[in-house]
Amino acid sequence: MELENYESENEEFDMNWMEEIEEDSKIYNDFFITNNAIIQVYIYYINRNNELFDGKKIEINLTNNILHKNDIIEIIRKNMFVDKKKYRLMSMLSYNFDLNNNEIKKYHKNTNSFELLNIHKNISAINYKETINFFKELNDLYLFFVETKSNTNQNKTKRIILKKKRKKKTRKK
Numbered sequence: 001m002e003l004e005n006y007e008s009e010n011e012e013f014d015m016n017w018m019e020e021i022e023e024d025s026k027i028y029n030d031f032f033i034t035n036n037a038i039i040q041v042y043i044y045y046i047n048r049n050n051e052l053f054d055g056k057k058i059e060i061n062l063t064n065n066i067l068h069k070n071d072i073i074e075i076i077r078k079n080m081f082v083d084k085k086k087y088r089l090m091s092m093l094s095y096n097f098d099l100n101n102n103e104i105k106k107y108h109k110n111t112n113s114f115e116l117l118n119i120h121k122n123i124s125a126i127n128y129k130e131t132i133n134f135f136k137e138l139n140d141l142y143l144f145f146v147e148t149k150s151n152t153n154q155n156k157t158k159r160i161i162l163k164k165k166r167k168k169k170t171r172k173k
Contacts, residue, residue, distance in 0.1 A: 030134040033100060036065050039128060041141045043079050045087055048147050054082060060141070067126045067141065076123070079145065087145035092120040097138040098129035 038059055045054040058075070060067065076089055095117050099107055107114050120126070128139055 031101065031132060033130050033132050035130055036062050036128045036136060036139055038062065039067065039139050039141055040137075041075060041143065043075075043143045043145065045082055046090065046144060046146045048149075062128060065128045065130065067128065069123060069125045072123055072126070072141075076143070079143070086148045086150075088148050089123075089143060090146040091142075091144040092123070093142040093144075094118050094120060094126050094128075095138060095140045095142070096128050097131055097135045099132070099135075101132065104132075 038061055041058045041060050043056050043058065044052055047053050056079075060071065060075070072092075080087055097116055099114065099116075103114070126141070131139060
């Protein structure tokens with residue numbers, strides 16, 4: 001009987017020890033580097049007068065730290081129209097705060113030496129690198145849409161009439 005009591009006391013002791021370690025590690029959880037699961041997408045609209053007039057924020061899930069091309073295209077298509085006006089994508093920027101614990105001190109002293117904001121010329125998959133948990137909210141995608149010019153001549157087709165050229169008769173001398 002004493003052996004059974006001894007074993008049950010040891011099991012409780014072991015569980016308490018593990019729970020204490022888990023509690024202590026929760027304090028430092030914000031400083032661990034982990035994968036990104038979600039990013040914020042900020043969408044801004046610019047009218048014909050080059051004025052920023054509207055914006056919205058969307059949360060997007062990432063798969064293995066990657067925002068796939070198809071997801072980006074879907075976001076663009078869903079947000080091309082506002083108030084029955086068509087907008088085209090003017091610029092796409094991604095911000096990825098991927099510094100590790102040692103680089104944060106260097107970043108604080110000289111912010112210009114780090115490239116965290118990327119300009120994307122083409123629509124392609126964006127790889128967000130692992131980030132410290134405390135700074136995950138900084139990882140974003142910015143989309144800027146500009147109003148397209150509406151042409152009234154857009155639906156008109158120019159007609160070209162083809163005529164047969166006649167051969168000119170020449171006189172022989």
